[in-house]
Amino acid sequence: MENNLILEQLQSNVRSYLDKNKRISLNGLSKRCAVSEPTLRRIMNGKIKTLPMLSTIIDILCTLNKADSVNELITFYEDTPIGEFLSNNYSVLSESNFNYEFSAELNEALRDNVSYLIYKLSANRKGVTAQKIEKLFGHHGMDKLKYLHSLNLVTIKLDIVRSVTEGFSLSHDQFIPHFKAVSDFIKTEQSQVQKKNLFYNFSESINEQAHKEILSIQKAALKKITKILNDDSNSGDTPIFILSAVDTLDVEDCGSESQGLLH
Numbered sequence: 001m002e003n004n005l006i007l008e009q010l011q012s013n014v015r016s017y018l019d020k021n022k023r024i025s026l027n028g029l030s031k032r033c034a035v036s037e038p039t040l041r042r043i044m045n046g047k048i049k050t051l052p053m054l055s056t057i058i059d060i061l062c063t064l065n066k067a068d069s070v071n072e073l074i075t076f077y078e079d080t081p082i083g084e085f086l087s088n089n090y091s092v093l094s095e096s097n098f099n100y101e102f103s104a105e106l107n108e109a110l111r112d113n114v115s116y117l118i119y120k121l122s123a124n125r126k127g128v129t130a131q132k133i134e135k136l137f138g139h140h141g142m143d144k145l146k147y148l149h150s151l152n153l154v155t156i157k158l159d160i161v162r163s164v165t166e167g168f169s170l171s172h173d174q175f176i177p178h179f180k181a182v183s184d185f186i187k188t189e190q191s192q193v194q195k196k197n198l199f200y201n202f203s204e205s206i207n208e209q210a211h212k213e214i215l216s217i218q219k220a221a222l223k224k225i226t227k228i229l230n231d232d233s234n235s236g237d238t239p240i241f242i243l244s245a246v247d248t249l250d251v252e253d254c255g256s257e258s259q260g261l262l263h
Contacts, residue, residue: 033063055172
């Protein structure tokens with residue numbers, strides 16, 4: 001019943017948008033929100049067995065409401081089925097007080113993995129040196145740095161590169177390629193010094209209740225980690241990264257949760 005209410009509200013919002021914007025067709029809306037027309041049509045016709053993916057719902061709602069963040073959507077849809085759904089499934093962002101900005105220009109500029117990694121480093125409290133960028137990414141990295149600087153997305157002062165935003169978010173389609181790019185920095189070789197990293201990969205067949213419990217635990221842990229990362233008293237010289245993903249290996253499961261906005 002709850003899923004039906006969410007779907008009905010989503011359908012109503014799309015119809016209302018198209019009624020107010022007579023010149024925009026369903027195909028035109030699909031291009032604006034980067035959701036395929038067949039998917040939108042199935043949603044509108046109610047020909048889907050489960051709710052669309054979380055990322056699909058967010059992309060549609062952000063377009064309908066000209067919103068740049070999930071926080072805006074949660075506020076706009078407060079005390080409605082969609083608002084409750086977003087709050088429950090995007091708690092890491094929605095229940096925090098941290099400001100993660102979305103910019104269409106930045107989103108486009110960071111599609112390249114090297115540009116993304118440079119910007120990610122420059123968004124740290126202490127920024128990153130141009131020398132470190134050259135060491136990590138070579139001449140290619142320096143070219144990307146010049147590109148970001150030309151767009152006024154980073155500042156360079158006394159060799160220190162800093163982003164123009166402290167926290168940023170990108171579109172969901174960028175999550176997987178950037179996740180892979182960051183994972184290349186995981187060090188799996190044996191070391192004689194004290195181990196300071198973690199890397200695990202688990203999989204198993206479980207029931208729906210266990211799946212929900214794991215998601216709940218992971219979200220709670222990420223909220224605590226986010227607070228630590230954003231506490232100014234924890235400022236230091238080590239640029240740490242945390243990768244998190246819980247999903248299903250069943251490619252037919254279209255209801256899996258996807259959360260990849262925070263960077």
